[in-house]
Amino acid sequence: MQLTLKIWRQSSAESTGFFEKYIVDNVTADMSFFEMLDMLNNDLIKQNKSPIVFDHDCREGICGTCGLVINGRAHGPLKGVTACQLHMRTFKNGETLTVEPWRAKSFKVIKDLAVDRQAFDKIMEAGGYISVKTGGAPDANAMPIFKENADEAFDSATCIGCGACVAACKNSSAMLFVGAKVNQYAQLPQGQVEHSKRVKNMVEAMDSAGFGNCTNTGACEAECPKEISISNIIKLNKEYLKFH
Amino acid sequence: MKSLDSKIPNGDLVSKWSQHKFNLNLVNPSNKKKYTVIVVGTGLAGASAAATMAELGYNVLAFSYHESPRRAHSIAAQGGINAAKNYQNDGDSVFRLFYDTIKGGDYRSREANVYRLAELSSNIIDQCAAQGVPFAREYGGHLANRSFGGAQVSRTFYARGQTGQQLLLGAYSALIRQMNLKTVKFFPRHEMLDLVTIDGHAKGIIARNLLTGDIQSYPANAVVLATGGYGNVFYLSTNAMASNVTASWRAHKKGALFANPCFTQIHPTCIPVSSNHQSKLTLMSESLRNDGRVWVPKKKNDLRDPNQISEEERDYYLERLYPSFGNLVPRDVASRRAKEMCDNGFGVGNTRLAVYLDFKDVIAKQGKNWVAEKYGNLFDMYHQITGESPYEKPMMIYPAVHYTMGGLWVDYNLMSNIPGLYVTGEANFSDHGANRLGASALMQGLADGYFILPYTIGDYLAKESSALNSTHEEYQNGVQFCNEQIKNMLSIKGNKTVDDLHKELGKIMWDYVGMSRNKSNLELALKQIPSIREDFWNNVNIPGTGKEFNPELEKAGRLADFIELGELMAKDALNREESCGGHFREEHQTDDNEAKRNDENYSFVAAWEYVKEKESIMHKEQLIFENVKLATRSYK
Numbered sequence: 001m002q003l004t005l006k007i008w009r010q011s012s013a014e015s016t017g018f019f020e021k022y023i024v025d026n027v028t029a030d031m032s033f034f035e036m037l038d039m040l041n042n043d044l045i046k047q048n049k050s051p052i053v054f055d056h057d058c059r060e061g062i063c064g065t066c067g068l069v070i071n072g073r074a075h076g077p078l079k080g081v082t083a084c085q086l087h088m089r090t091f092k093n094g095e096t097l098t099v100e101p102w103r104a105k106s107f108k109v110i111k112d113l114a115v116d117r118q119a120f121d122k123i124m125e126a127g128g129y130i131s132v133k134t135g136g137a138p139d140a141n142a143m144p145i146f147k148e149n150a151d152e153a154f155d156s157a158t159c160i161g162c163g164a165c166v167a168a169c170k171n172s173s174a175m176l177f178v179g180a181k182v183n184q185y186a187q188l189p190q191g192q193v194e195h196s197k198r199v200k201n202m203v204e205a206m207d208s209a210g211f212g213n214c215t216n217t218g219a220c221e222a223e224c225p226k227e228i229s230i231s232n233i234i235k236l237n238k239e240y241l242k243f244h
Numbered sequence: 245m246k247s248l249d250s251k252i253p254n255g256d257l258v259s260k261w262s263q264h265k266f267n268l269n270l271v272n273p274s275n276k277k278k279y280t281v282i283v284v285g286t287g288l289a290g291a292s293a294a295a296t297m298a299e300l301g302y303n304v305l306a307f308s309y310h311e312s313p314r315r316a317h318s319i320a321a322q323g324g325i326n327a328a329k330n331y332q333n334d335g336d337s338v339f340r341l342f343y344d345t346i347k348g349g350d351y352r353s354r355e356a357n358v359y360r361l362a363e364l365s366s367n368i369i370d371q372c373a374a375q376g377v378p379f380a381r382e383y384g385g386h387l388a389n390r391s392f393g394g395a396q397v398s399r400t401f402y403a404r405g406q407t408g409q410q411l412l413l414g415a416y417s418a419l420i421r422q423m424n425l426k427t428v429k430f431f432p433r434h435e436m437l438d439l440v441t442i443d444g445h446a447k448g449i450i451a452r453n454l455l456t457g458d459i460q461s462y463p464a465n466a467v468v469l470a471t472g473g474y475g476n477v478f479y480l481s482t483n484a485m486a487s488n489v490t491a492s493w494r495a496h497k498k499g500a501l502f503a504n505p506c507f508t509q510i511h512p513t514c515i516p517v518s519s520n521h522q523s524k525l526t527l528m529s530e531s532l533r534n535d536g537r538v539w540v541p542k543k544k545n546d547l548r549d550p551n552q553i554s555e556e557e558r559d560y561y562l563e564r565l566y567p568s569f570g571n572l573v574p575r576d577v578a579s580r581r582a583k584e585m586c587d588n589g590f591g592v593g594n595t596r597l598a599v600y601l602d603f604k605d606v607i608a609k610q611g612k613n614w615v616a617e618k619y620g621n622l623f624d625m626y627h628q629i630t631g632e633s634p635y636e637k638p639m640m641i642y643p644a645v646h647y648t649m650g651g652l653w654v655d656y657n658l659m660s661n662i663p664g665l666y667v668t669g670e671a672n673f674s675d676h677g678a679n680r681l682g683a684s685a686l687m688q689g690l691a692d693g694y695f696i697l698p699y700t701i702g703d704y705l706a707k708e709s710s711a712l713n714s715t716h717e718e719y720q721n722g723v724q725f726c727n728e729q730i731k732n733m734l735s736i737k738g739n740k741t742v743d744d745l746h747k748e749l750g751k752i753m754w755d756y757v758g759m760s761r762n763k764s765n766l767e768l769a770l771k772q773i774p775s776i777r778e779d780f781w782n783n784v785n786i787p788g789t790g791k792e793f794n795p796e797l798e799k800a801g802r803l804a805d806f807i808e809l810g811e812l813m814a815k816d817a818l819n820r821e822e823s824c825g826g827h828f829r830e831e832h833q834t835d836d837n838e839a840k841r842n843d844e845n846y847s848f849v850a851a852w853e854y855v856k857e858k859e860s861i862m863h864k865e866q867l868i869f870e871n872v873k874l875a876t877r878s879y880k
Binding site (some may be wrong): 012028029030031032034035038039042044045046048049050051053055056057058059060061062063064065078080081085087089110111114116117118120121124125126128129130131132133134135137138139140141143144145146147150151153154157158160161184185188190191 | 296311315317367370371372380381382384387410416417485523527625629631694785
């Protein structure tokens with residue numbers, strides 16, 4: 001296959017970015033999207049041009065490091081799939097693909113397609129935990145938990161913190177990210193003690209990091225590679241109202 | 245030869261750890277904050293250690309080359325974590341987990357360490373449940389278990405196929421809580437480039453800010469390396485792209501001994517290589533072998549659609565060869581047999597380097613929904629990568645490099661031979677011998693970080709002054725050394741990319757130092773690797789500068805270390821004239837092609853000392869078995 005790529009190039013947070021066009025040949029269907037970028041980068045280096053910087057690590061769709069907007073879609077066109085798991089069989093010979101970084105005020109571009117997502121860690125610092133010290137935990141079976149609750153907690157906990165929800169949202173809202181963490185702990189008895197404080201602190205941290213609010217467009221749910229339900233946002237709002 | 249004191253406490257196996265904890269020196273609570281401890285790496289072993297030491301009151305500096313601790317590759321562990329809870333009432337016990345792990349490791353690990361690991365396994369589950377880790381549960385609300393290779397009890401706790409992710413997020417939550425309390429200072433996107441030693445003691449690190457290229461020294465009273473394994477020496481592995489040996493290797497060059505480097509684990513159930521563009525391999529959890537059946541066609545080069553091949557024409561070779569463990573034999577055995585089948589012409593798929601893992605029987609018996617609930621995300625991942633659905637066609641799998649049992653040598657306290665340098669998790673060599681059992685890596689990382697290191701590090705610090713001389717020349721020397729190395733690499737401007745050279749190294753490692761090894765191939769590797777090293781230092785082309793975000797430069801530094809490590813691995817493999825666990829020497833096998841150990845001459849840990857511009861020197865730590873009888877491992 002041959003593809004035309006229009007890739008966002010930006011040398012630093014301060015500089016102005018632009019799209020650069022690349023023609024890539026010899027793309028095969030079983031290649032991953034990132035393997036195609038690897039191949040392009042290898043060629044660019046050989047031509048003494050600067051390779052395209054993009055964040056990636058596990059390439060198994062679980063670490064949350066990668067994130068690109070491909071043809072306007074966070075993580076590309078497939079549902080429930082991270083950019084690193086996207087394979088070229090998804091695309092057709094001769095297609096043009098536009099590749100951009102996450103665009104949000106709270107995620108500054110570091111270089112090319114890599115962005116700074118430390119705002120997520122700041123939100124987590126504000127309350128994304130249960131305050132339990134190492135040692136002294138009771139026997140794990142001492143506290144039975146309804147399977148339904150455990151399963152729902154798990155569904156929320158599958159968030160990989162990639163930021164696609166923010167990138168997809170016209171308001172750059174992080175409410176799906178925050179809602180998923182709040183709801184994970186809300187489902188579990190061990191999460192109850194700090195619950196009200198957690199909701200308040202995480203929402204405040206989210207606001208002060210500059211993320212917008214939810215206006216129910218559902219883009220986050222549609223683009224989340226882990227298909228986390230927008231009902232997490234409804235629950236977040238409910239919990240927030242309950243206590244404040 | 246250095247004398248290696250493993251510092252295994254006296255007394256009977258069962259009470260060693262509790263007695264040892266009592267004997268360890270303590271640091272007064274009000275003095276702990278005067279001590280600075282650096283933790284490099286924030287995966288399971290690092291995040292748990294950093295959080296726990298901060299809870300205790302130490303001043304902790306945590307470093308990661310990732311943007312956030314949650315990105316560490318512990319996150320990719322799928323299947324589960326072992327613990328001797330015996331919730332299933334199926335005869336499990338601390339001693340059984342200990343025994344299975346020693347046997348699974350083919351009798352090349354320390355009894356005392358492994359027993360302690362088994363002993364602490366239950367605490368880990370309690371700790372994680374208290375943190376809100378959403379483990380799988382039964383309808384009665386209690387924790388569920390499943391079986392894993394090398395065990396005949398169900399002791400593996402899990403969170404669907406994402407156990408590593410959930411445990412890492414638990415450790416991350418503990419760490420981030422301490423970051424909020426300002427007891428841990430986290431340095432994201434900082435890579436350790438060197439260890440600083442003063443008067444023989446570890447006194448800090450040199451690290452590079454990956455965004456700005458700024459190289460600085462960070463003084464500390466002790467340093468913990470929790471930097472993971474070195475599987476990427478093979479280029480293709482299931483490790484994350486950035487996983488590397490640099491922190492360990494540079495500590496090795498500063499005097500830390502590297503133990504059993506040739507003990508690498510090849511995982512049997514990975515998605516096969518499809519083309520030479522492939523950048524990494526993807527694991528399919530071992531838990532799939534609970535319900536999936538491994539087979540190849542009985543006829544060589546049988547290219548029919550697998551669904552057209554009748555039961556009579558299939559060879560379920562693991563069930564045939566190992567009736568008692570069947571598809572759940574340990575990883576090294578399953579991998580070697582898959583290779584053997586393919587080498588003998590029974591392989592399937594385009595490359596013939598694959599065997600089938602078939603779920604048709606369990607789908608027929610339990611239904612598709614039952615299978616989807618248990619393995620859904622793995623099936624989806626497989627479908628995504630290969631374009632085929634395992635609900636309809638058997639998976640194709642082939643072994644791939646997955647984990648490294650070797651690592652920096654540590655004593656019972658997890659301290660290397662450099663006082664003040666501790667090594668935890670996959671980065672050390674300690675608990676898995678020559679083969680790690682499934683669901684034991686998560687267990688070891690968390691046991692080290694939550695429950696062992698926080699005790700043992702106090703014993704060292706209690707005897708050390710908390711004063712640090714940050715103006716000591718060793719810090720400046722270290723910064724200068726690292727700056728010069730980067731300058732040298734950047735100035736080469738040759739005609740090969742880092743990836744080109746890494747692929748060349750990987751091919752040598754896989755062909756000659758991979759799943760099956762022999763003397764002549766290892767000697768070939770020892771001849772070829774130095775020429776790759778030379779090629780690297782003459783021909784590598786690294787774009788950009790050292791004063792910017794430059795991932796190619798990071799990769800180059802890591803590759804330089806992998807090349808040197810690769811040579812040591814081949815040397816270690818050549819030296820070990822026996823087969824054990826993941827180390828299979830073709831010259832040493834039984835009549836039915838099983839690994840043949842040589843306990844009389846090789847029941848030791850090979851700990852290698854780096855000597856500048858000379859051959860590495862091997863030191864031996866003899867392994868003493870008082871509680872288990874050395875036997876030929878049999879899973880028949």
